[in-house]
Amino acid sequence: xxxxxxxxxxxxxxxxxxxxxxxxxxxxxxxxxxxxxxxxxxxxxxxxxxxxxxxxxxxxxxxxxxxxxxxxxx
Numbered sequence: 001x002x003x004x005x006x007x008x009x010x011x012x013x014x015x016x017x018x019x020x021x022x023x024x025x026x027x028x029x030x031x032x033x034x035x036x037x038x039x040x041x042x043x044x045x046x047x048x049x050x051x052x053x054x055x056x057x058x059x060x061x062x063x064x065x066x067x068x069x070x071x072x073x074x
Contacts, residue, residue: 030057 022039024032033053037044044050053059 033057 022036024035033056034044036042037049042049044053
């Protein structure tokens with residue numbers, strides 16, 4: 001905790017973040033999930049996974065499985 005850090009430490013930290021972190025946006029949740037799946041090597045074309053994604057994002061039904069109704073805020 002009290003060691004002095006240098007440029008090498010910064011470069012290592014930046015490489016770690018670049019290689020280990022995936023960022024998604026709530027406003028673009030479906031696109032973010034596609035990105036996560038691609039990075040993790042998940043094949044979305046497999047029927048079981050496609051059905052799950054369709055249910056989660058509401059493609060096959062009126063209501064998304066991850067949504068909850070809330071009163072309107074004015």
